[in-house]
Amino acid sequence: MSEERRLDVLRAIVSEYVHTREPVGSKVIAQSHDLGVSSATIRNDMALLEEAGLIYQPHTSAGRVPTDKGYRVFVDRLSALKPMSxxxxxxxxxxxxxxxxxxxxxxxxxxxxxxxxxxxxxxxxxxPDAQRLRRVEIVEMGPGRLLVIVITEAGLVHERIVEGLDDLDPDDLDDLRTRLNEAGEGLTSDEMRPALDALAAQAPTRVGIPVVVETLLDLMRPAASxxxxxxxxxxxxxxxxxxxxxxxxxxxxxxxxxxxxxxxxxxxxxxxxxxxxxxxxxxxxxxxxxxxxxxxxxxxxxxxxxxxxxxxxxxxxxxxxxxxxxxxxxxxxxx
Known part of the structure; x- marks a missing residue:
């Protein structure tokens, strides 16, 4: 019983100190926490807690403050967590x-x-070690410029602007977007590479598909750090x-x-x-x-x-x- 009471005293000291940032005395504990014992008994328990290295007195005539070891005992003995409001x-x-x-x-x-x-x-x-493609979008940004946007299954969004391409036809872009999504959806960069390489080899080079394919594969590679x-x-x-x-x-x-x-x-x-x-x-x-x-x-x-x-x-x-x-x-x- 006395050991459990000393833990109650430690909990009271931690609680009061966290709230007030002031060293805690036996009288405060006796008045604010219903431990069912006198201030003298609490002082004896505090002396034993201090001997155990769980609390210390920052200066003469002050109350007590928890040590790191005291906080550790308090955390290990937490019986309940305060729920979020x-x-x-x-x-x-x-x-x-x-x-x-x-x-x-x-x-x-x-x-x-x-x-x-x-x-x-x-x-x-x-x-993730290997990102999987949810969707790729291609947006025309001006003459010879495309914005490639990659969305992974984990919710990551990567984007990069590709420049220096020939004039782009909207129908070609729509077709390219459809083909890339059909070839890569749900796959990692390694898994989709054969299909995308084949697509780049077959598609019109004037659309800059090989460059877009390499950009997509690069954006899909795992983050370095x-x-x-x-x-x-x-x-x-x-x-x-x-x-x-x-x-x-x-x-x-x-x-x-x-x-x-x-x-x-x-x-x-x-x-x-x-x-x-x-x-x-x-x-x-x-x-x-x-x-x-x-x-x-x-x-x-x-x-x-x-x-x-x-x-x-x-x-x-x-x-x-x-x-x-x-x-x-x-x-x-x-x-």
Whole structure:
């Protein structure tokens, strides 16, 4: 019973400190949390928590503050996550319902996640090993210029302007568009290449079909590296008082390399993961906490998203938000 009560005291300290940013004393816990014991008993429990390295006293006569180890015990013992509010859920669902391509989904979602958590949000773009064609469009942009637009089954949109072609006939363009879609729909660049090579060899060279075919195949090749979208850096700057030195964290967010390495180290099936302070494998994040999750269709590309903030974080709310947004994104990609 005493061990469970000490965990209750730890939960109370974390909750109060996250809310007030002030060291927490036994009297505050006794008044605000119905633990059924006196302030003296709570003080004894706090002394034992301090001996265990879960809390510390920042200065004489002050209350107690959680350590990274204390936050870890708190996160590991979370019995429930705070659900997103109904307006927050509706905002995410409404946004995804009217989104038309993956770029719009990722950039909008990262802003929503930053607003909901009031932290820095990061969303990684899915980078499938092999992209499959949903549709190709060709738009005439002027004399001798075409815009080739490729839409993949994962919702990625790639486009490129092709120049230096002969004058183009609208009927030829319509025929070319139809032939390319018939030959490539649902296929990867490697799978569609034989049919497209044959099409390029047979078609009139004045339309520039070989150039368009090579452009399509090039746009369909897998991306060379991951891309990430970031929002809410101002949230971190406003909470600079929670860091001894915020500069390394801001540098890591600006350069993005640390974040891409962090995502690369994650297990895609791990669910929501929390790394706190020194648990982070990268020195730049040694003063921060990172809450990460994975999203994607079960049979398609997988990617990660997460939240970066101070260790003084509302973990239950943040973990719930990351989990919910990952689920919404997964459903979007599945459909």
């Amino acid at each position: 109904a307006p927050e859920r509706r905002a995410v669902e409404s946004f995804l319902a009217r989104s038309t391509d993956l770029d719009e989904v990722v950039t909008g979602t990262v802003r929503l996640l930053a607003q909901v958590t009031r932290q820095v949000a990061v969303v990684e773009y899915p980078t 991951s891309r990430i979208a970031i929002a809410g850096i101002s949230n971190l700057a406003r909470g600079a008082v929670d860091f001894r030195d915020i500069a390394p964290v801001l540098d890591a967010l600006e350069e993005q390399v640390v974040l891409m390495r962090l995502f690369a180290e994650l297990d895609s099936d791990e669910g929501v993961r929390v790394t706190i302070g020194a648990e982070n494998p990268h020195d730049a994040l040694a003063q921060a906490s990172v809450v990460t999750g994975t999203y994607g269709a079960s049979d398609g590309p997988r990617a990660h998203l997460g939240v970066v903030g101070p260790t003084r974080m509302d973990y239950a709310r943040t973990m719930s938000s990351v989990r919910a947004v990952a689920a919404y994104l997964s459903r979007y990609l599945a459909h």
